Amino acid sequence: AQSVTQPDIHITVSEGASLELRCNYSYGATPYLFWYVQSPGQGLQLLLKYFSGDTLVQGIKGFEAEFKMSQSSFNLRKPSVHWSDAAEYFCAVGDDTGTASKLTFGTGTRLQVTL
Amino acid sequence: NAGVTQTPKFQVLKTGQSMTLQCAQDMNHEYMSWYRQDPGMGLRLIHYSVGAGITDQGEVPNGYNVSRSTTEDFPLRLLSAAPSQTSVYFCASSYSYSSGGTYEQYFGPGTRLTVT
Numbered sequence: 225a226q227s228v229t230q231p232d233i234h235i236t237v238s239e240g241a242s243l244e245l246r247c248n249y250s251y252g253a254t255p256y257l258f259w260y261v262q263s264p265g266q267g268l269q270l271l272l273k274y275f276s277g278d279t280l281v282q283g284i285k286g287f288e289a290e291f292k293m294s295q296s297s298f299n300l301r302k303p304s305v306h307w308s309d310a311a312e313y314f315c316a317v318g319d320d321t322g323t324a325s326k327l328t329f330g331t332g333t334r335l336q337v338t339l
Numbered sequence: 340n341a342g343v344t345q346t347p348k349f350q351v352l353k354t355g356q357s358m359t360l361q362c363a364q365d366m367n368h369e370y371m372s373w374y375r376q377d378p379g380m381g382l383r384l385i386h387y388s389v390g391a392g393i394t395d396q397g398e399v400p401n402g403y404n405v406s407r408s409t410t411e412d413f414p415l416r417l418l419s420a421a422p423s424q425t426s427v428y429f430c431a432s433s434y435s436y437s438s439g440g441t442y443e444q445y446f447g448p449g450t451r452l453t454v455t
Contacts, residue, residue: 228381233379256442258443258444260446266448266449267429267446267447267448267449268382268429268446269446270443270444273442273443275442314381314382316382318442326372326384326387326397327372327374327382327384327431327444328384329374329381329382329383330381331379331380331381332379332381
C-alpha cells in the first residue's frame with residue numbers, strides 16, 4: 225500500500241524568504257504525485273501534479289516541485305514567500321490502479337509567514 | 340460549472356442519529372470519493388465510486404454507507420452517529436484514465452460535522 229510522509233508539521237518563514245516543504249512517498253511503481261493547499265476553513269486547491277516526463281513541475285502561485293525517484297521525494301519549493309501563502313499544504317500520491325479515484329495524503333505541513 | 344458542491348456546510352448531531360451528507364458534481368466525472376479530515380491526520384478515504392452503481396471501501400469505511408445511482412450524485416450516509424465521527428468531510432471527483440483524464444481530483448468546500 226502506498227504512503228506519504230510529510231516530516232515537518234509546522235514551518236515558519238519570513239516573507240520574501242525561500243521555502244521548501246518536504247514530501248516522501250512509498251509506492252511500488254512510478255507514482256502520481258500531487259500538492260494541495262488548504263487555507264483556513266476552506267477546501268483543497270491543487271497546486272501542481274506529476275504524472276510522468278519532466279521531473280521539475282511548475283504549478284500555480286509560483287510554486288514548483290521536483291520528483292526524485294532515487295530519493296522517493298516530491299518536495300515543494302517557492303523562491304520568495306508571500307504572506308498570503310500561509311496555509312496548510314498536503315502532499316498526496318495516486319492509487320495503485322492508475323486511476324484518480326483514491327489518493328493517500330500526508331498529514332500536512334502548516335506554513336506560517338512572518339512579516 | 341458549479342464544480343463539486345456539498346450540503347450542508349455545518350451539522351450538529353446527537354449520538355445515535357442518522358443523516359446524509361450530500362455531494363454533487365456537474366463535470367460529468369466518473370470517479371467520486373469521500374474523505375474525512377481530522378487534525379494531524381491529513382485526509383483519509385472513506386468510500387469511493389468509479390461510476391454509477393459501483394462503489395468500494397476506502398481506508399476508514401466503518402459507520403458510513405454510500406450509493407451512486409447517478410453520475411452526478413454521491414451521498415454519504417451516517418447510520419448511527421458517534422462522537423468519533425466528528426470531522427470535516429470532503430467530497431471529490433475526477434475523470435477516469437479512459438476518458439483521458441489527468442488524475443486531478445476536484446474537491447468540494449467540505450461539511451463540518453459535530454457529534455455530541
